[in-house]
Amino acid sequence: MLRRFAAAFLGLLLPVLLQAQQPAPPSLDSVVVEGNKRLTEGQILGTAGLVPHSVATYRDIQRALSALYRTGQFDDVTIDQRPGASGVILVIKVKERPLLQRWSVHGVDRLSEGSVKERVKLTNGRPIDRAAVARARGAIDSMYRAQGYYEAKVNAVEETQENGSIQVVFEISEGKRVAVSQVTVSGNDAFDDGAVVNHMATQPEGFWWWQNGKLDDDRLSQDLRERLPLFYSEHGYIDFQVTHDSLAVDSTTGKASLDLTVDEGKIYKVGTFDVVGNRRFSSEELYTLYPFYSSALADSVSQTHPVFNRGSWQKATESVNTLYNNNGYIYARIDPQEIRRTAPDGQNYIDLKWMIQEGPPATINKIEILGNDVTHERVIREAIVMLPGELFNRDRLIRSYQNISNLGFFQQPMAPPSVDPTSNGVDVNIVFHVQEKRTGNINFGASLGQGTGLGGFLGLQEPNLWGRGKRGSLQWQFGKNINDFTLSYTDPSINESRVSGTITLFNSRQRYTIGDLGRRRQEGFSLQAGFPFFADRYTRIFTTYGLQRISYTDGSAELQQQFRCNGCVRSTLGLSVVRDTRIDLPFPTAGQQATVSGELNGGILGGSGNYFKLDFDGRWYTPLGVLGGNPQLGTGVRMVLGLTAKSGFIFGDPGPFYTELYSMGGTQYGIPLRGYNEFSITPDGFDPTASGNNAAGVNSFGKSYAAFTVEVGARISQSLYFDTFLDAGNVYRTARQYDPSRMFKGAGIGAAVISPLGPIGLDLAYGFDRTDIFGRRDPGWKLHFRLGNFF
Numbered sequence: 001m002l003r004r005f006a007a008a009f010l011g012l013l014l015p016v017l018l019q020a021q022q023p024a025p026p027s028l029d030s031v032v033v034e035g036n037k038r039l040t041e042g043q044i045l046g047t048a049g050l051v052p053h054s055v056a057t058y059r060d061i062q063r064a065l066s067a068l069y070r071t072g073q074f075d076d077v078t079i080d081q082r083p084g085a086s087g088v089i090l091v092i093k094v095k096e097r098p099l100l101q102r103w104s105v106h107g108v109d110r111l112s113e114g115s116v117k118e119r120v121k122l123t124n125g126r127p128i129d130r131a132a133v134a135r136a137r138g139a140i141d142s143m144y145r146a147q148g149y150y151e152a153k154v155n156a157v158e159e160t161q162e163n164g165s166i167q168v169v170f171e172i173s174e175g176k177r178v179a180v181s182q183v184t185v186s187g188n189d190a191f192d193d194g195a196v197v198n199h200m201a202t203q204p205e206g207f208w209w210w211q212n213g214k215l216d217d218d219r220l221s222q223d224l225r226e227r228l229p230l231f232y233s234e235h236g237y238i239d240f241q242v243t244h245d246s247l248a249v250d251s252t253t254g255k256a257s258l259d260l261t262v263d264e265g266k267i268y269k270v271g272t273f274d275v276v277g278n279r280r281f282s283s284e285e286l287y288t289l290y291p292f293y294s295s296a297l298a299d300s301v302s303q304t305h306p307v308f309n310r311g312s313w314q315k316a317t318e319s320v321n322t323l324y325n326n327n328g329y330i331y332a333r334i335d336p337q338e339i340r341r342t343a344p345d346g347q348n349y350i351d352l353k354w355m356i357q358e359g360p361p362a363t364i365n366k367i368e369i370l371g372n373d374v375t376h377e378r379v380i381r382e383a384i385v386m387l388p389g390e391l392f393n394r395d396r397l398i399r400s401y402q403n404i405s406n407l408g409f410f411q412q413p414m415a416p417p418s419v420d421p422t423s424n425g426v427d428v429n430i431v432f433h434v435q436e437k438r439t440g441n442i443n444f445g446a447s448l449g450q451g452t453g454l455g456g457f458l459g460l461q462e463p464n465l466w467g468r469g470k471r472g473s474l475q476w477q478f479g480k481n482i483n484d485f486t487l488s489y490t491d492p493s494i495n496e497s498r499v500s501g502t503i504t505l506f507n508s509r510q511r512y513t514i515g516d517l518g519r520r521r522q523e524g525f526s527l528q529a530g531f532p533f534f535a536d537r538y539t540r541i542f543t544t545y546g547l548q549r550i551s552y553t554d555g556s557a558e559l560q561q562q563f564r565c566n567g568c569v570r571s572t573l574g575l576s577v578v579r580d581t582r583i584d585l586p587f588p589t590a591g592q593q594a595t596v597s598g599e600l601n602g603g604i605l606g607g608s609g610n611y612f613k614l615d616f617d618g619r620w621y622t623p624l625g626v627l628g629g630n631p632q633l634g635t636g637v638r639m640v641l642g643l644t645a646k647s648g649f650i651f652g653d654p655g656p657f658y659t660e661l662y663s664m665g666g667t668q669y670g671i672p673l674r675g676y677n678e679f680s681i682t683p684d685g686f687d688p689t690a691s692g693n694n695a696a697g698v699n700s701f702g703k704s705y706a707a708f709t710v711e712v713g714a715r716i717s718q719s720l721y722f723d724t725f726l727d728a729g730n731v732y733r734t735a736r737q738y739d740p741s742r743m744f745k746g747a748g749i750g751a752a753v754i755s756p757l758g759p760i761g762l763d764l765a766y767g768f769d770r771t772d773i774f775g776r777r778d779p780g781w782k783l784h785f786r787l788g789n790f791f
Contacts, residue, residue, distance in 0.1 A: 029084030151175030239265030328391030609655030675746025675767030
């Protein structure tokens, strides 16, 4: 017991003895600063936190050093001590960082200087941060490497100024851009090198200008991680991977050889298939979406074993998800399961299964619209194809978004609609966010009329009068050859009904500068009423009545003799059916527009002429893909395939109204056919003498025509569009002679922009079937300029 007491006593006494043996921290006589030039001693001491006539431990010294370094004002800080009268004197020695007067970038030629400068994160007038300088060098170097400039060198040069500040110059030696001259692949047995390389964005240089062999690090990385594995997985090789890649660069020529080593893995065939957890849809209904067999019977799966295609499997899974979303099951989860197995015969199979958790269906509680300060809410709700109380439908939500966007009253692209659960956690509220844009405008400037030459125009347009979607316009074109006044008003919903109406008044005098068409004067009005077709939202019937007084003078003798008209009256009654489901106007990327119209002129209506005119116009658009952005919300560069088919027929006697007949060629008058001159396509064939300075004779016009266009376009934005096209068309003397197998063809490239002057287009087209005056083939190029006249 005595022994335990002694041990406890020593345990309490020992720390006290040890502490008594340690020297006490020194007292600070004073703290001085050396080496400072810009900063005052008070600023440095205040940051250090060391106070004279106090006790300072080693922890206080460490905190002072850390605080001084964190200011970014010093390259070096040391703390020494000297003996004092009654303690020690602490000496803080500092080496201040020079101020950065300015920084600049030199040697940028092949890349954008602005994009290079964005990589530099330095602030003028602050102490230089050499770590930030090093990061900037690395960022610029990485940028050049990503663009294929592997020989680029970046140096940061510091230049000391007289006042002690410095300038930093990023000297860049760009060198040559590395061009991939060849791509070799090893380890590939299923596909040869060419097939593998064809599915990469990184392509070796070739003969054509677009085959420049450009090397881009990001694109190459995407090739190795995404494109090639996707390509192989679409052919059953789901274990494919790129095991090694190397780039050998010849510094003399700037050419590079890209070598890839791949491990294809084994090929997998489709094994069994099952659906689990489905209640809303039967297994037979879901089997129809399964991509690897055509029968709807589940037991047929075991009879066929196609090669597995992951792309098709993913698309089918998305189709199932869309099916549920379009029937209110927005909380449904479709888990596609892939189970690998090897059969006794060594064949690899992948068993597929859709594990479905349906969840409860969601009903639309309410639909809100936010941001419409000018446009009346009813106008927007007319474009929405959903109603509160209905089951949620994703396709109808997207279509509603597109319809609102097509109104043209709001900034583009619009914000995506919000789908917010209600307090019960099942039903949803839908919110459409819009931002008003200026719709009405007064414009003036130069114009190029259809065959009337250069003039001026003054216009007032408002497509959203009083915020209710009503359209009004006043247009006056004037010049040496034209004086055209038009006043128009459209009400898309008369008395808030589904009936629309348009009234147009016009007074026009035109002297044509092409075809020796002479002068035309017309004045009159037209009335149009539109009605929904069997309550279809996208199909309408229009009835039209027009009354005009027309005079033709000063035309060619041939036209004056055949179509003599001085104060002729033209009375017309028309009926048309229009179905329009296009989106992303004015340059559509999907949907269709089909128009069938008939027009009765003269006869029982009175006036000159007695004929019936029948026209067909169909336009179809399908998306090909999107470069960036969201295809459903209309963002990014959108690729589109378009097809246009048009035909017209006139039965009876048009009398003096030759402008109602069909002519073809060029883009300024009549039916456009790019690659050919105005009026050069006639019922008698190609007219090589036709041009803007030659007369259009009676043989230039026909009573029927056919015209077709196939185009592949890129919609850059709502106001910019590029395309490549193929045109074909012909005009026939009578409706009986209509023969769409006889066509004149043209092809080319074009661009269109929506400008303050209106739509402007420029097309360069090659006419394949042109001939010279001796009938010999003479194909060639022709440049067309269009203002307000788009296909």
